[in-house]
Amino acid sequence: MPAAESVFKKQLSSTFEPASRLTASDLNPHALNAKYAVRGRIPTKAEELRNQLANESHSLPFNKIINANIGNPQQLDQKPLTFYRQVLALLQYPELMNHQAVVDVLPKDLIERARTLLDHIGSVGAYSHSQGVPYIRQRVADFISKRDGYESSPDDIFLTAGASTAVSYLLNLLSLGPQTGFLIPIPQYPLYTASLALNNSTALPYYLNEKDDWSINAEDLVKIIEDAQAQGVEARCLVLINPGNPTGAILKPEAIADLLTVAAEYGLVVIADEVYQENIFNGQFVSVKKVLKQLQEADGSGKFAEVQLASLHSTSKGISGECGQRGGYMELVGFEDSVRAQLLKLASISLCPPVSGQALVELMINPPTEGQESYPLYKQERDAIHEALKERSSLLYEAFNTMEGVTCQKPEGAMYLFPSLTLSKKVFEEAAKVGMEPDEYYCGQLLENTGICAVPGSGFGQVEGTWHVRTTFLAPGTEWIEDWKKFHAKFMEEHQ
Amino acid sequence: MPAAESVFKKQLSSTFEPASRLTASDLNPHALNAKYAVRGRIPTKAEELRNQLANESHSLPFNKIINANIGNPQQLDQKPLTFYRQVLALLQYPELMNHQAVVDVLPKDLIERARTLLDHIGSVGAYSHSQGVPYIRQRVADFISKRDGYESSPDDIFLTAGASTAVSYLLNLLSLGPQTGFLIPIPQYPLYTASLALNNSTALPYYLNEKDDWSINAEDLVKIIEDAQAQGVEARCLVLINPGNPTGAILKPEAIADLLTVAAEYGLVVIADEVYQENIFNGQFVSVKKVLKQLQEADGSGKFAEVQLASLHSTSKGISGECGQRGGYMELVGFEDSVRAQLLKLASISLCPPVSGQALVELMINPPTEGQESYPLYKQERDAIHEALKERSSLLYEAFNTMEGVTCQKPEGAMYLFPSLTLSKKVFEEAAKVGMEPDEYYCGQLLENTGICAVPGSGFGQVEGTWHVRTTFLAPGTEWIEDWKKFHAKFMEEHQ
Numbered sequence: 008m009p010a011a012e013s014v015f016k017k018q019l020s021s022t023f024e025p026a027s028r029l030t031a032s033d034l035n036p037h038a039l040n041a042k043y044a045v046r047g048r049i050p051t052k053a054e055e056l057r058n059q060l061a062n063e064s065h066s067l068p069f070n071k072i073i074n075a076n077i078g079n080p081q082q083l084d085q086k087p088l089t090f091y092r093q094v095l096a097l098l099q100y101p102e103l104m105n106h107q108a109v110v111d112v113l114p115k116d117l118i119e120r121a122r123t124l125l126d127h128i129g130s131v132g133a134y135s136h137s138q139g140v141p142y143i144r145q146r147v148a149d150f151i152s153k154r155d156g157y158e159s160s161p162d163d164i165f166l167t168a169g170a171s172t173a174v175s176y177l178l179n180l181l182s183l184g185p186q187t188g189f190l191i192p193i194p195q196y197p198l199y200t201a202s203l204a205l206n207n208s209t210a211l212p213y214y215l216n217e218k219d220d221w222s223i224n225a226e227d228l229v230k231i232i233e234d235a236q237a238q239g240v241e242a243r244c245l246v247l248i249n250p251g252n253p254t255g256a257i258l259k260p261e262a263i264a265d266l267l268t269v270a271a272e273y274g275l276v277v278i279a280d281e282v283y284q285e286n287i288f289n290g291q292f293v294s295v296k297k298v299l300k301q302l303q304e305a306d307g308s309g310k311f312a313e314v315q316l317a318s319l320h321s322t323s324k325g326i327s328g329e330c331g332q333r334g335g336y337m338e339l340v341g342f343e344d345s346v347r348a349q350l351l352k353l354a355s356i357s358l359c360p361p362v363s364g365q366a367l368v369e370l371m372i373n374p375p376t377e378g379q380e381s382y383p384l385y386k387q388e389r390d391a392i393h394e395a396l397k398e399r400s401s402l403l404y405e406a407f408n409t410m411e412g413v414t415c416q417k418p419e420g421a422m423y424l425f426p427s428l429t430l431s432k433k434v435f436e437e438a439a440k441v442g443m444e445p446d447e448y449y450c451g452q453l454l455e456n457t458g459i460c461a462v463p464g465s466g467f468g469q470v471e472g473t474w475h476v477r478t479t480f481l482a483p484g485t486e487w488i489e490d491w492k493k494f495h496a497k498f499m500e501e502h503q
Numbered sequence: 504m505p506a507a508e509s510v511f512k513k514q515l516s517s518t519f520e521p522a523s524r525l526t527a528s529d530l531n532p533h534a535l536n537a538k539y540a541v542r543g544r545i546p547t548k549a550e551e552l553r554n555q556l557a558n559e560s561h562s563l564p565f566n567k568i569i570n571a572n573i574g575n576p577q578q579l580d581q582k583p584l585t586f587y588r589q590v591l592a593l594l595q596y597p598e599l600m601n602h603q604a605v606v607d608v609l610p611k612d613l614i615e616r617a618r619t620l621l622d623h624i625g626s627v628g629a630y631s632h633s634q635g636v637p638y639i640r641q642r643v644a645d646f647i648s649k650r651d652g653y654e655s656s657p658d659d660i661f662l663t664a665g666a667s668t669a670v671s672y673l674l675n676l677l678s679l680g681p682q683t684g685f686l687i688p689i690p691q692y693p694l695y696t697a698s699l700a701l702n703n704s705t706a707l708p709y710y711l712n713e714k715d716d717w718s719i720n721a722e723d724l725v726k727i728i729e730d731a732q733a734q735g736v737e738a739r740c741l742v743l744i745n746p747g748n749p750t751g752a753i754l755k756p757e758a759i760a761d762l763l764t765v766a767a768e769y770g771l772v773v774i775a776d777e778v779y780q781e782n783i784f785n786g787q788f789v790s791v792k793k794v795l796k797q798l799q800e801a802d803g804s805g806k807f808a809e810v811q812l813a814s815l816h817s818t819s820k821g822i823s824g825e826c827g828q829r830g831g832y833m834e835l836v837g838f839e840d841s842v843r844a845q846l847l848k849l850a851s852i853s854l855c856p857p858v859s860g861q862a863l864v865e866l867m868i869n870p871p872t873e874g875q876e877s878y879p880l881y882k883q884e885r886d887a888i889h890e891a892l893k894e895r896s897s898l899l900y901e902a903f904n905t906m907e908g909v910t911c912q913k914p915e916g917a918m919y920l921f922p923s924l925t926l927s928k929k930v931f932e933e934a935a936k937v938g939m940e941p942d943e944y945y946c947g948q949l950l951e952n953t954g955i956c957a958v959p960g961s962g963f964g965q966v967e968g969t970w971h972v973r974t975t976f977l978a979p980g981t982e983w984i985e986d987w988k989k990f991h992a993k994f995m996e997e998h999q
């Protein structure tokens with residue numbers, strides 16, 4: 008090969024003043040404005056400490072990092088459900104089904120299931136329809152029809168890469184700029200504020216009432232909508248997270264009906280983030296779709312006929328916990344065809360959601376049933392995961408309520424607790440010295456003393472002057488809960 | 504359960520004028536402006552015909568649809584590489600490795616490979632680092648270092664869900680509005696114009712020279728940049744697709760060096776879409792990174808030191824053809840840390856790319872090597888796919904060049920041919936009658952008469968007054984090529 012000097016002679020001899028490279032300040036200001044706390048300063052510090060432990064195992068007052076900052080069950084000890092993984096393995100390498108030895112160790116219904124999926128999918132390595140494999144959409148529609156007692160159509164189902172993709176399409180399509188308002192709960196999952204910043208739209212925060220089980224007051228919503236209108240911002244979307252993240256609360260059907268009444272009157276598109284619908288510990292999950300259909304059925308005047316609802320689900324949470332597989336779906340209810348066509352176009356620009364993730368959606372919503380060979384193990388694994396989550400949520404809840412200055416609502420659903428902290432003047436001063444919010448400072452101290460990584464409430468939003476911590480209850484064992492109690496007592500003593 | 508009437512008494516009795524639902528005209532105008540031809544009118548019609556055939560198999564003059572519209576190898580007859588799928592099956596269900604019968608039928612190096620990946624990944628069901636699993640990023644960096652002879656760092660590698668995600672992040676971050684210009688080749692892969700429309704930025708088209716093997720003239724670029732500047736549009740990005748989609752042409756190193764010289768002078772971020780780097784039939788692929796490093800090394804003045812390059816690769820194309828698995832990577836060269844941090848933030852809002860897709864990237868860039876048990880089958884399958892593509896590309900090329908009024912450049916790379924059509928006045932008239940572009944009309948007739956679905960050049964952009972068709976050469980067999988020849992002869996006769 009000839010030397011570069013001779014090949015590129017012309018270019019090398021050309022004379023010009025080279026331009027300098029871009030810095031962050033040259034970039035899209037809306038992208039710069041987006042913040043995402045779940046992977047923010049405390050989790051970044053936790054990564055550093057994890058690396059430090061890997062290199063010098065005794066250099067810190069703990070021997071491992073407890074990731075209580077993110078709902079990532081399989082990063083901790085939660086095992087995937089065998090049934091899911093067996094089917095997914097067969098979809099990746101269908102030839103396994105031609106080996107008698109393999110067939111001998113797998114349940115028969117499972118092999119049949121894999122064959123049916125393959126018949127409809129073809130190869131998991133081929134692009135599917137951008138809206139998702141039609142057969143899987145039909146199965147999702149069947150699941151919803153059965154869950155709610157109201158019909159669902161595969162034309163209204165979009166399979167997605169987790170719920171985040173659905174949020175991204177919806178917010179993008181609904182945003183016209185700062186004059187478009189999105190009602191989002193506070194505290195909230197920061198995906199929403201981050202996506203609104205990206206779309207240069209306006210967040211209209213509505214506060215959840217911590218004292219009343221994180222409830223929502225419909226009259227507050229009306230006031231926010233009308234105040235926004237007076238300032239030139241048109242509310243066009245209402246985001247509900249049910250069960251709540253980070254609150255862990257479940258909305259009652261009457262509360263949902265109140266919110267739908269506001270949506271009907273003000274023409275709000277309702278985004279129902281229902282990804283925790285399987286994580287129920289106390290109470291009962293009722294979908295927004297079901298309440299809407301009940302209202303429509305019972306109402307003679309057609310007041311609820313035009314309500315537009317997008318309901319989201321995911322394989323990442325629930326008992327599945329298959330975050331890395333990026334599966335999910337969105338159901339549209341009451342949308343105009345022309346709007347749905349635009350959503351399909353956005354989906355088509357990303358080509359298609361991961362096909363094995365689509366298959367996983369089918370497995371999640373259509374699990375083995377009693378009498379099938381794969382049922383007993385499935386049931387046993389599923390119950391064990393559910394029980395462990397429930398037990399740890401109670402233990403953690405009880406622990407918080409024994410801690411000085413901490414109050415915590417009883418866990419109902421999701422994967423989180425969001426206790427409130429009463430912090431002393433000294434904490435405020437120490438936090439200010441290091442340029443942190445008081446709850447961020449608390450989380451920093453918790454991390455450095457125990458290895459427990461939790462996220463400060465300031466990353467999710469909270470009533471001014473209140474302070475919180477969001478923690479998952481996914482981490483295995485209970486020793487870390489004891490460590491937290493000890494840390495807290497010492498912290499309170501040192502910051503009197 | 505009590506009746507809805509009694510539960511929702513308050514809501515049902517509330518009186519208000521319900522708002523009406525949204526129509527497309529209420530939506531984000533930038534989203535409405537985005538067009539995406541690969542899944543546009545002709546492919547939609549093909550879907551309808553496919554359904555018609557499924558219901559009434561003899562109702563059309565053909566018995567199947569030939570999808571030549573999209574680079575989706577496994578939708579057609581291309582089989583996945585066994586090695587990839589065996590490893591992915593083990594990652595989904597690692598328990599298989601504990602069954603002696605399974606272990607007995609799998610190559611030993613493959614099992615070791617799966618174990619190593621699992622050690623680093625943990626579970627494919629857990630979220631990974633948003634930038635991708637560190638180990639896999641290291642392997643990608645090693646691959647690039649070896650390919651180019653210049654060092655690459657895992658800190659500069661982002662694993663992505665196909666190349667589209669990388670394009671989406673980059674265009675979003677670089678766009679400041681209509682005053683930001685992106686130089687894109689015409690014809691182009693319509694992902695770029697669609698993403699620019701979404702970001703409300705300005706496409707600055709540069710035409711590829713069909714007569715000179717779809718080459719790029721650097722002087723044309725300079726003129727476009729300066730003309731744009733005069734109109735208040737700042738060019739800040741240059742998109743290169745190499746090997747070309749839809750053209751199938753490969754850029755020569757000297758041509759790349761010319762383009763990098765323009766980028767250095769005008770401070771353009773270069774996006775090198777190199778997803779077809781394995782699909783080489785005539786000529787040789789040299790990466791933009793390699794040419795940039797050669798220029799930097801040979802240049803004493805530092806003129807090329809500040810060039811910013813993002814190079815994209817994917818598991819969807821090449822010999823893999825694993826589109827549905829959504830794997831890919833982006834390498835950043837020369838970016839400021841502050842800019843990279845913003846890209847990471849965007850990635851973190853989507854949580855992480857599909858983890859099994861990340862593993863597939865590792866398998867693609869680090870295939871079995873001679874002496875390993877899995878090598879012979881891998882090599883045999885790989886060579887067969889490559890040969891079949893090469894053979895069909897030649898057959899199709901030859902067929903086009905026998906057709907009246909058709910000229911076609913010799914295929915060098917990628918998966919496409921983009922022949923030029925000389926169409927008669929009668930075609931123009933017939934097309935106008937049905938509200939189509941002439942080449943769209945041709946594709947519509949081709950589809951309705953033969954079942955072959957190809958995309959008109961108007962979806963990719965073309966010099967005004969010229970007409971093209973883009974077709975893949977992925978469809979199995981050669982009969983469809985004969986069908987196309989017969990159709991063309993008849994079409995030309997009927998439209999004299």
